[in-house]
Amino acid sequence: MVDEKKIKNFIRPMLAKSYEKAFDDEDWIFEIKWDGYRAIADLSKDDPLFYSRNGISFLSKFEKVSEDFENQIHKMILDGEIVAYDDTGKPNFQLLQQIGDNPNLALVYQVFDILWLNGHSTENIPLVQRKELLKDALIETDVIKYCDHIPEKGIDFFEQMKKMKLEGMIAKKADSLYVENHRTTDWLKIKFTNTEEVIICGFTEPRGSRQGFGALILGKYIDGKLIYSGHTGTGFNKESLSKMYERLKKLVVKTSPFEKKPKTNMPVTWVKPELVCEIKFSEITKDGIFRHPVFVTLREDKNPEKISDSTNNISQINENPKEMKTNPAPKKTTRTSEKEKEITLNRHKVKLTNQDKIYFPKEGITKGDVVEYYQSVAEYILPHLKNRPLSLNRFPNGIEEQSFYQKDASDNIPDWIKTTQVYSESNDKYIDYIYCNDKATLAYLNNLGCIDLNPWNSSLPDLEHPDFLVLDLDPSKKNTFDDVIETALQVNEVLKSIKVKGYCKTSGSTGIHVYIPMGGKYDFDQVKDFAHILMKQVHEQLPKITTLERSLQKRDDKKIYLDYLQNRTGQTLASAYSLRPKEGASVSMPLNWDEVKPGMKPTDFNIHNALDRIKEKGDLFKPVLGKGIDMMKALELLQNDE
Missing domain, CATH: 3.90.920.10 (DNA primase, PRIM domain)
Incomplete structure (x- = not known):
């Protein structure tokens, strides 16, 4: 096995942005946030490489893991995290740092991604497919494990992580591609406590009986400049204080590493900005200072030059990175x-x-x-x-x-x-x-x-009885909008056959919605069951281009999903006249049935022309809020048709 201090031409892994709060979303998956060392395992050649995100070899340091690479039968490049477990079975980062003193430490390499497999890069394959490949290719051992995930239910998963007293979770867009050396909003880290990596730039004199130093002076890079971000003297015991002081004495310099020297209560000794530590804190002030910071641990695995202002809490999201790098398109x-x-x-x-x-x-x-x-x-x-x-x-x-x-x-x-x-x-x-x-x-x-x-489909004061029924025509990737139009026209034929008037609108994205006024006379289950019966009728007429299969994995990618499950409590769809967050700034626009014909496109109705159209046509959706249909009569007509 090759073992070098620093590996040449190493892969720098994809990184996650910090995010404030857990969420549910069917387009995302959720993993445990491991409190360990990020590690790439390159098993593509005869001699494996195993290294940190900065290219420092882990082959001998974590020999327990690297020995088990011999059990792998595929040539591959893996991304994961080395995790040390304490006596209670909980990940413990401090133990990981003391591996030299704990040779029998319980270690696991949790593998969550695969970048290359048997001669082919997998980086441009969607994440969920990469994880399927990984699950099949990885031979699990006592120290190498596949890191599983759960889809959609991020809030429940986050609560579970909290009960288990873990650090948090990672949210990943299910279709995200792997982008090396890039911190992206396709991957988000959501922690229970606010933690951050910062650079130690100096230390103050101790007060009273305290030995060594009083507080660490902290900084981080913003726009390439080292900026003061607060100080901390808490989080140490006598031993860790002494060890830290010995490290700092070797790095002492005469001048401040900051361009603008911060004011401090006690005299400061400056050090080379080479050591990175992790702190926990209550909040960050408007001028970028950490409030109530507490020292957690040194981070030997982190490069100080990479410690920049990476916080991205909802309250602090104020710039679009793409706007900063390029000139925005000319305004229309x-x-x-x-x-x-x-x-x-x-x-x-x-x-x-x-x-x-x-x-x-x-x-x-x-x-x-x-x-x-x-x-x-x-x-x-x-x-x-x-x-x-x-x-x-x-x-x-x-x-x-x-x-x-x-x-x-x-x-x-x-x-x-x-x-x-x-x-x-x-x-x-x-x-x-x-x-x-x-x-x-x-x-x-x-x-x-x-x-x-x-x-919602229902309104106050009675949220149990929807005002309308929704038939959502949701195309798969290979459907054209003309396929959706053909399906919508078939829906209308089914409705006309039972003397029910439906009202349709573009979704503003790729689909069409057909609404039927219900007048709050039936509960959600009754309305959903009626919608299911109607969608079955449509599917019988158009079996080649429609499906009632909800699962994306099982569904044919050339078929339109006839979604009747939008008729459940708490389900929502974009309102009529709502803008949509899609290229072209399209609007969900009500239509007359004679306008629903091949050639029409969702982007025909957008922020620029919607108002003129609405003024000309009036509110075509007004009847949706009016008197509801007689569902029993419609069901009788449906049975007579059969």
């Missing part, structure tokens, strides 16, 4: 140019921030343009939102950056925002849903990053 709309303003709507003051932020990069459409669009169509969209709990789909940095779902209203919403409490069985708690009945709330939600608005 220039109506809103003020960055920040306060407006009064419905006698409420609404603060609008970052109005120049680009939300649709290719079109140059700003956050301000989104606010203005919704205000212009408010009289048409508000009746479809009124008294309906909303699931907030927030895009704080625009459509090409990370989005997240929010159901529970935060504690700091304005007191005039209307909310309703709904008990959630899956979370075993009450959730405060926002509902939007006026222009002020509309603007407030847009300012939060809600590009589209997703209301």
Whole structure:
């Protein structure tokens, strides 16, 4: 086995951005966040390589793991984390650092990704497929394990991690590709405590009876410059204080490594900015200083030059990396140019921030343009939102950056925002849903990053009985929009045969939605069962291009999913007249049935032309909120047809 201090031409792994809060999303998977050393195992040649994210060889340091590479039968390159377990079976990073003193330490290499297999790179294959390949190729041993994941249910998984007293979880987009040496919003790390790596830049004199030093002076790189970020003197015992002091004495320099020397209460001894430590803290102030930082451990595996401002909490998401690197596309709309303003709507003051932020990069459409669009169509969209709990789909940095779902209203919403409490069985708690009945709330939600608005099918005061039934025609990757149109027309034929009038709209994305007014006369189960019967009729007529199979893995990628399960409590779809977070800034637009014909495209209706069309046609969806159908009569007609 080759063992070098530093490996040449090594792979730098893909990294995750910090994120504030757990979420549920069917397009994401969730893994345990291991508290260990990130490690690449290159088993592509006869002599294996095993090294840290900085290219430092782990072959001899973690010999227990590297010996087991002989059990692998495939040529491959693996990405994972070396984890040490304490007596209680819990990952323990400090033990990992003391491996020399603990040769019998319980070690496991948790493998969560594969970058190369039997002569072929796998980096451009979607993550879930890479993990399937990994699961098949990896021979598990006592010290090499496949790191499994769970799909969609991030909130429950996060709570489970908390009960197990683990560090947190990693959220990964299921279709994400592997991008080496890149910190991306396709992978997110969500921790229970705020922790951060920082550089030790100096130490202060001790006070009273304390030996060694008083506090460590901390810094990190911002735009290539080393910036002061606070100090910490807590988290040490006598032994660790003494060991740290011995390390620091060897690194002493005469001048401050900071361009701007920070003020300190005690005299400072400066050191070369070479040591990285991990701290935990309560929050970061506006000027980038850690509050209540506590020393956790030294991070020998981290390169100080890589310790930059990587925090990306929701409250701190304020720039789009793509905007900073490239010039945004020329603006087609220039109506809103003020960055920040306060407006009064419905006698409420609404603060609008970052109005120049680009939300649709290719079109140059700003956050301000989104606010203005919704205000212009408010009289048409508000009746479809009124008294309906909303699931907030927030895009704080625009459509090409990370989005997240929010159901529970935060504690700091304005007191005039209307909310309703709904008990959630899956979370075993009450959730405060926002509902939007006026222009002020509309603007407030847009300012939060809600590009589209997703209301429930039922409304207050009776959330148990939906006002309408939804038939969602959801195409697979290889369907054309003309296939969707053909399916929508077949839905209409089925409805006409039972004397039911349906109302259709583009989803604003790739599908079509057909709504049937129910008038709040039936409960969700009854409406869902009726929708299922209707979709079966459609599928019988179009078996070659439609399916009732919900699972993406099992579904034919040339078939349209006839989704009747949107008729369950708490399900949401984009409202009529809602913008969609898609390229082209399309709008979910109601249609007359004679407009539903081949050649029509979802992007035909967008932020630029929607208002003119709505003014010309009026609210084609108004009947959806009116008197409901007689479902029993419709079912009788359906049985007679059979």
